[in-house]
Amino acid sequence: MGVAGYRRPAQLNEALAALAEAPRTIVAGGTDFYPSRVGRPLDDDVLDITGIPELRPIREEEGRDEGAAWRIPALTTWTDVIEADLPPYFRGLQLAAREVGGVQIQNAGTVCGNLCNASPAADGVPNLLALDAEIELASTAGTRRLALASFITGNRKTARRADELVTAVLVPKPGHAARSTFLKLGTRRYLVISIVMIGAVIEVDNGAIASARLAVGACSAVARRLPQLEQELKGRRLDRSLADIVVSRHLQPLAPIDDVRGTADYRKDATLTLLRRTLDELAAA
Secondary structure, three states, X not given: OOHHHEEOOOOHHHHHHHHHHOOOEEEOOOOOOOHHHOOOOOOOOEEEOOXXXXXXXXXXEOOOOOOOEEEEEOOOEHHHHHHOOOOHHHHHHHHHHOOOOOHHHHHHOEHHHHHHHOOOOOOOHHHHHHOOXXXXXXXXXXXXXXXXXXXXXXXOEEOXXXXXXXXXXXXXXXXXXXXXXXXXXXXXXXXXXXXXXXEEEEXXXXXXXXXXXXXXXXXXXXXXXXXXXXXXXXXXXXXXXXXXXXXXXXXXXXXXXXXXXXXXXXXXXXXXXXXHHXXXXXXXX
């Protein structure tokens, strides 16, 4: 890769101008980009965004039309998420952050990069779906927002245009007291690709569930919410009986496959078990 194929701008507008000129491979943490190119020349036209300081700190935003939210910018690493002083409804995302590779990967890999990579087994996706996250995309033509469920469109596919940069993940503040968790099943405890993942957020009002959001990863081409189960949980008392509600029909949005990590039937059975454990844990929190 020659010098002409590499740019490292210091300002966001410079990065957007470069993307407007021609398609470029965007590099933030590089934890997917470089390993995927081992053994062959680096001939990509690279846009390295690590020199743009405004794309780093997690912060609260008091919105107007969009409402109050937490902003997780494009350069926020998994270690940043782990170490941030965040409210309880981010606990699931912080637990997931500890499952993204080892510490070296967590120090370099970014939340937004994980979403743009769009792996069906991406550890960050289920919790961000359960958090009702939106994706902010910027180009020289302006800025737009997409729900995360609309942003990831398939296995390794997103709705990002070639001239756009994902600048942040936006997580709206809940309307009630909220709690969350994350459960993951793999073939071993650490440094493993998921067989099943559950990300869950519940909002509680006067001891009852005001809303529930549960997402399952690694059981479809993209992570999926479980709307039927979410609706049946709404209004129920927050107690240990919640786990008994979960049945097979709640898994209708999923499409698990057979692969080297497990069969489709095994994934379905494991999903039911993890969902019950999730609800039991949230009730006990």
